[in-house]
Each structure stands twice: as C-alpha cells, then as structure tokens.
Amino acid sequence: MVYDCIVLGLGGLGSASLCAAARQGWNTLGIEQFGVVHDRGSSHGQTRIIRTAYFEHPDYVPLAQRSWDAWTELQRESGEWLVQKTGLLQVGPPEGEVVQGVLGSARKHDLPVDVFTPEELVAKYPALQPNPDHIGVFEASAGFLRVETCVTTLLKLARLAGATIQANTEVLSFSVDRQGLISVETTRGKLQTERLMVTAGPWTQQVLADCDFHFDVIRKQQQWFQIDRVDIKYENGFPCFLFETADGCFYGFPELDRLGMKLAEHSGGQAVLDPSSLDRQVDPHDQTRCEQFLDEHFHFTKRRLVHQSACMYTMSPDGHFVIDRHPRFDNIVLAAGMSGHGFKFLPVVGQQLVRLLQGENDPSFRFLQIGDRRC
DSSP states (O other): OEESEEEEOOSHHHHHHHHHHHHTTOOEEEEOSSOSSOSSSSSOSSEEEEOSSOSSOTTHHHHHHHHHHHHHHHHHHHOOOOEEEOOEEEEEOTTSHHHHHHHHHHHHHTOOOEEEOHHHHHHHOTTBOOOTTOEEEEETTOEEEEHHHHHHHHHHHHHHTTOEEEOSOOEEEEEEOTTOOEEEEETTEEEEESOEEEOOGGGHHHHTTTSOOOOEEEEEEEEEEEESOGGGBGGGTOOEEEEEETTEEEEEOOBOSTTOEEEEESSOOEEOSOGGGOOOSOOHHHHHHHHHHHHHHBOOSOEEEEEEEEEEEEEOTTSSOEEEEOSSOTTEEEEEOOTTOOGGGHHHHHHHHHHHHTTOOOGGGGGGSOTTOOO
16 A cells, blocks of 8 residues: 555654644554653653743744644544643743743734733742742743643544554654655555655654754653642642743743642753663752752742653754755655744644645745754
C-alpha cells in the first residue's frame, strides 16, 4: 500500500498533524516509537500555558488567536475539557524582555492587558511576593491546556477521520526516489507514501540526519509543590504565572488537584545528547532552584515536593519554530524546534503542514520558514 501521507512522531505536533491530514481526506498513517500519549518526549506533564500577548515575537499573536479558536472548537466537538481561561500574570522588571515583549505585542495587536505595581499585585494575589522594582502584566484571556487530554483527543479525532496509528515502531530512515515516492524504513518493515510529515520532536535531528539542521535538546524538570495556601487553587481564581527574575525565568499554574501547584524553570537546562536516554530522576539542582524561587516570590510557611516529571525542549538556534518544506523535497514537511513554547499552536501548525503539502503558502508563517535562518 502507498499512503497519501505518513506522520513521523505522534506527540503533540504529530497528533495534531495526523488529525489535520486525515481530515483532509488523505489515507494517513501515524508512526510512534513509543506507546501513544506517552511521557518520553515533550507533550506531557498535565498542563501548558496558552496566551496571545506574546513576548517572544508579535507575529505569533495572530497564530495564537487562531489557536484559541481551534482549541475551543475541538473542545466543543469532542466534549473533552481541553482548555480553560484562568488569566496569565507575567512579572518582571519594567525594561525586561517579558514585560516589554508583552506590552509591545499588546500595543501592536490591540490586546487588552492590565499593568500592576508590586503593591497592587500583593493586594490582588496575597500569596505573591514580587520584587519591589518589578511590575506585573495580566492577560485575562490566557489560560491553560490539559496536555495529555489534548493529545488523546487529537488522536481520537484522527482515527475517526480514518487515520491509522502504528505505535511501538521506530523509524530507521527514509528515502525519496526519482518519481518522488517516499520509502520509510521502520523496525516493522518498509512503508511507502506520497507525502511525509516530520514531527519527531527531540528526535528531529536524527530523523533528518542528512540535512543541515541543528537543534539543541534541553532537559526540563516539571515539579509540583504543595504549599499551605488555599488562595493558589484554581477554584479560588489564582492565575497561571511567569516571572522573569535575575536568576532565571520561572512559570507555573494554579493548584488543580492533590499534586499541588506546578512550577518549572523556562530558562537554563541541561543539554541532552541522546533523547532516548533522558535522565528522569529528580535533579536536586533544579529542585533547589524552584524552591528558592518559591521562597523568594511566594508567601507560605510550609512547602513539599509531591511530584516531578522530566521532559525536553527542542531548541532552534533563534528560539523560534521551524515550520516549512524540506529544503530538497516539496512533498516532505517538518515542524520542529518548538523551543518550549509551541504546544498551544498545535492545531494551526497541523493545518499549516497540510497547506504546505498542497503547495499553499500562508504569509502568517513566513517568519517561521527556514529561509536564511541557521537551522
């Protein structure tokens, strides 16, 4: 059998791309080296922030707005709880990258945000202890995505649209013949397809070994702390948060359940040479850094680490996504280098990969093309 489209990797990116390809009416196969909805890559850990006032680059804003609409429609269609508005509080120095970036995106795209002094922050959220020379920017329309439920739902909808999933199958290599037919060698035999989507996350550089790409893979530790504050709970209106500090950038979520408040460091991280051999034990250094952040920026008397999970960022050289056609083959597309902030965009990225395979170009994605970027 020759498939219309094969998707390599079924994490967040792959599940969204599989769904988009199947809904296009293509006979689509998704290949995953682990089981489905696994915790071996980058798409696990209970929650991801979704926001539109984007400090990284204002051109993400239209894509983020489309993503909000797409997740809301997927939630309505599936009946699953995928996305929830809680607001997002971003705190940092007034001249810092985060505050300046958020305010710049808000001005350019006319987004409603509120600015708070440290005193106003403490009055609104007594659990917080911001630096006296920092300010807060609050985006009320932001919130979080339930990451495992999102991936599960996308795969379910892909199957309903006719997609086939082949799990526990490792891709060894692929090749393209003179007619453009793609052969994919796997641990379970050879497959053929007219189109290929590479959504391999931390394994992208291994899959595209013959291309001049370079992505750094960074280990990230997500941690859940119980602290003795009831006002940090989701049901009590506590928002998602991100702090830019002199020691690094930290983000977290309101307490959703018995695990407590999720907290992680967005900056820093250890280089991963082999994503298949990621150290998943608690890193004492990461734990200490998060505990120090809690001690300095939250009011409480007791804290306890309850749970932790290791995942990976796949970093592009400039920190922006790479979403484009293969440099040599128009029937191969890739989405990679999501650099720790890509999950919220999954539905629109999957749709964009389909458009690229159809020969279409969406100018909204131009800044994410390979072009002259050093990948």
